Amino acid sequence: MTEHSRLRWLRLAVIVMIAALFFLPLWWMAVSAMRPGDAIFRYLSPLSPWSFLPREWTAEHMLGIWQGSFGRAIFNSIFVTLVTVIGGLAVCSTAAFALAVIDFPFRKSVFFVMVISFLIPFDAIAVPLYGIMRLLDLQNTYTGLILPGIGNGLAVFLLRQFFIGIPKDLREAAFVDGMGWFGIFWRIYLPLSGPAMLSAALILFVFQWQAYLWPLLIAPSPEYKVAAVAIAQFSNEYQANFGLIFAASLVISIIPMVVLTILQRYYSTSVASTGGKE
Amino acid sequence: MTKRSAILAALAFLMPALVSVFLLRLWPAAVAVNTSLIPPGSDTYGLDNFRYIFTDPVFLNSLKVTLVFLVIVNPLQIAISLALALLMNTAVPLIGFWRTVILLPVAIPQSVSAVVWGVALRPDGLVNAVLVALGMEPQRFLTSPDQALASIILIVSWIGVGYWMTFILAGLQDIPKSLYEAVTIDGANPWQRFRFVTLPQLRRPLTFVLVANTVANFLIFAPIQILTAGGPEGSTDLIMNTVYTQAFIISDPESAAASTVVLVAVVLLIVILQFRMMRTEDGHD
Numbered sequence: 001m002t003e004h005s006r007l008r009w010l011r012l013a014v015i016v017m018i019a020a021l022f023f024l025p026l027w028w029m030a031v032s033a034m035r036p037g038d039a040i041f042r043y044l045s046p047l048s049p050w051s052f053l054p055r056e057w058t059a060e061h062m063l064g065i066w067q068g069s070f071g072r073a074i075f076n077s078i079f080v081t082l083v084t085v086i087g088g089l090a091v092c093s094t095a096a097f098a099l100a101v102i103d104f105p106f107r108k109s110v111f112f113v114m115v116i117s118f119l120i121p122f123d124a125i126a127v128p129l130y131g132i133m134r135l136l137d138l139q140n141t142y143t144g145l146i147l148p149g150i151g152n153g154l155a156v157f158l159l160r161q162f163f164i165g166i167p168k169d170l171r172e173a174a175f176v177d178g179m180g181w182f183g184i185f186w187r188i189y190l191p192l193s194g195p196a197m198l199s200a201a202l203i204l205f206v207f208q209w210q211a212y213l214w215p216l217l218i219a220p221s222p223e224y225k226v227a228a229v230a231i232a233q234f235s236n237e238y239q240a241n242f243g244l245i246f247a248a249s250l251v252i253s254i255i256p257m258v259v260l261t262i263l264q265r266y267y268s269t270s271v272a273s274t275g276g277k278e
Numbered sequence: 279m280t281k282r283s284a285i286l287a288a289l290a291f292l293m294p295a296l297v298s299v300f301l302l303r304l305w306p307a308a309v310a311v312n313t314s315l316i317p318p319g320s321d322t323y324g325l326d327n328f329r330y331i332f333t334d335p336v337f338l339n340s341l342k343v344t345l346v347f348l349v350i351v352n353p354l355q356i357a358i359s360l361a362l363a364l365l366m367n368t369a370v371p372l373i374g375f376w377r378t379v380i381l382l383p384v385a386i387p388q389s390v391s392a393v394v395w396g397v398a399l400r401p402d403g404l405v406n407a408v409l410v411a412l413g414m415e416p417q418r419f420l421t422s423p424d425q426a427l428a429s430i431i432l433i434v435s436w437i438g439v440g441y442w443m444t445f446i447l448a449g450l451q452d453i454p455k456s457l458y459e460a461v462t463i464d465g466a467n468p469w470q471r472f473r474f475v476t477l478p479q480l481r482r483p484l485t486f487v488l489v490a491n492t493v494a495n496f497l498i499f500a501p502i503q504i505l506t507a508g509g510p511e512g513s514t515d516l517i518m519n520t521v522y523t524q525a526f527i528i529s530d531p532e533s534a535a536a537s538t539v540v541l542v543a544v545v546l547l548i549v550i551l552q553f554r555m556m557r558t559e560d561g562h563d
Contacts (some may be wrong), residue, residue: 008368008370011365011368011370012370012371014365015365015366015368015370015373015376016376018362018365018380019376019379019380022379022380022382022383022436022440023379023382025394025395025398025404025436026382026383026386026394028394028398028404029394032397041402041403044402044403044404044407045402045407045410046407046410046411047407047408047410047411051404051407090294091294091295091298092295094291094292094294094295095291095292095294095295095296097291098287098288098291098292099292102284102287102288102291103284104284104285104288104289105285107288110292110296113299114295114299116546121493121494121497121545122302123497123499123518124497124518124538124541124542124545125302125303125306125307125310125538125542127310127521127522127525127534127535127538128306128307128309128310128313128535128538129302129306130525131306131309131531132301132305132306132309147298147301147302148302150298151294151295151298151299151302156295180287181287181290181291185291206384206385209385209387210385210386210387210388211387212387212388212389212499212500213499213500213518213522217526227387228387228388228389228390228500229389231387231389231390231393232389232392232393232500232503232504234393235393235396235504242397245393245397246394246397249390249393249394252386252387252390253386253387253390256385256386257382257385257386259385260378260381260382260385261378261382264374264377264378264381265374267381268377268381268444268447268448269448
């Protein structure tokens with residue numbers, strides 16, 4: 001073996017070890033969800049391979065979580081996130097199109113306000129916003145949950161970057177053919193922007209699936225509670241039943257984990273192109 | 279295409295986004311400023327609410343804790359993400375998969391990560407089991423005033439570093455190979471290559487990560503609210519938790535509004551300061 005290839009294998013070994021270390025808490029969560037409740041801590045002292053590999057399997061917890069209000073919370077999360085992605089794409093792509101393509105006065109200032117709104121995270125303003133949403137009677141409604149997620153500065157930024165890259169000739173030709181702005185947006189820009197739209201969708205998805213402070217404030221009733229909030233209260237209710245807590249955690253985590261693993265390429269490029277590149 | 283029709287079209291396309299910027303940012307910001315300037319039980323404007331929070335030991339403590347937290351967590355996360363990015367910037371088998379594994383925690387709700395880590399950090403939990411297996415003493419972690427903030431730093435870093443790594447990794451991949459070839463011909467060693475090519479070329483993504491990371495860490499809430507409620511002894515009382523407590527636990531909307539104004543002002547300031555910092559460094563390079 002040459003020194004170069006030995007170094008390469010060493011590097012791979014380090015990478016795999018670090019990845020394993022990062023994955024360990026998630027693996028432990030998954031294993032603990034599927035083993036009998038009393039086995040979760042029993043196999044921890046002393047630490048052994050059985051700490052991470054269940055000797056006995058049980059589906060008890062994975063089935064048990066669906067008996068209470070957790071199913072409703074997962075449904076709420078999925079519904080709210082789906083609508084946020086669709087609504088967010090509509091709002092952000094139209095804004096990005098105007099900012100990238102149409103020439104109008106104060107374009108830079110409008111873009112600046114949107115960038116600032118991206119730099120100041122939404123949570124900072126959550127407390128006064130709660131007062132406004134109460135005024136508008138949007139407590140415990142899907143609208144109240146969804147609204148704050150649809151105007152996403154990151155998604156606007158990303159889509160604008162992408163739209164700027166589409167050659168001008170295309171829209172000039174379309175103008176000559178008598179196409180209006182909406183036609184240009186709908187028939188030319190959107191069909192060319194599949195990957196960028198997918199990236200923006202992922203940003204919106206991750207944001208809304210994660211949301212905690214806002215849903216905690218705006219939708220505390222069991223009917224509208226989302227999974228990220230339910231799990232925190234779950235862990236108080238089922239103090240002693242760690243099996244159930246881990247099972248619920250696993251269900252909430254597995255959805256974004258699968259999505260991200262499949263679409264990792266789009267997420268990474270979307271994330272990267274919003275910072276560090278011009 | 280006349281100018282007027284372009285303006286009308288732009289307005290139509292921008293309308294939903296402008297409405298949401300107004301409804302979700304500007305209006306609440308205006309409400310917070312307004313509420314913060316009216317002392318409780320009064321109908322004239324004044325600075326009493328700010329005077330009150332800046333003499334409130336709880337608020338002052340949370341400012342201190344937040345500052346200590348940021349001073350530790352930002353350099354730590356940036357150093358780790360940079361190291362990870364350098365390590366992962368290679369073409370070993372399945373590299374995309376290994377990167378994804380490190381990125382996964384960021385997609386999981388922070389509340390879930392908090393709950394899982396809360397169990398792992400129990401006295402009889404996973405982390406102590408690992409420590410004991412390595413021949414070390416078990417620790418109290420979240421229940422110790424000396425270790426709780428460090429435990430929170432561990433949790434939020436596990437969540438975030440893969441995300442920040444992604445930015446730096448993209449920056450690394452943008453560095454032209456020819457730059458490395460040039461300095462290698464000049465006899466540069468690996469450290470010099472890093473110091474004089476990699477680091478200057480990463481200025482943009484690193485600055486971006488510094489800004490975005492500071493703002494994200496400034497507003498950490500779910501792990502605190504779920505795991506420590508700011509304790510023990512106020513040692514993890516980050517500012518977002520204090521604002522939440524003022525607004526919804528002790529129902530003091532005036533203080534909450536004043537704190538929100540301070541919070542937003544500080545976030546704005548950080549963003550502006552760090553962009554300035556980036557410009558002066560520009561001059562040196």
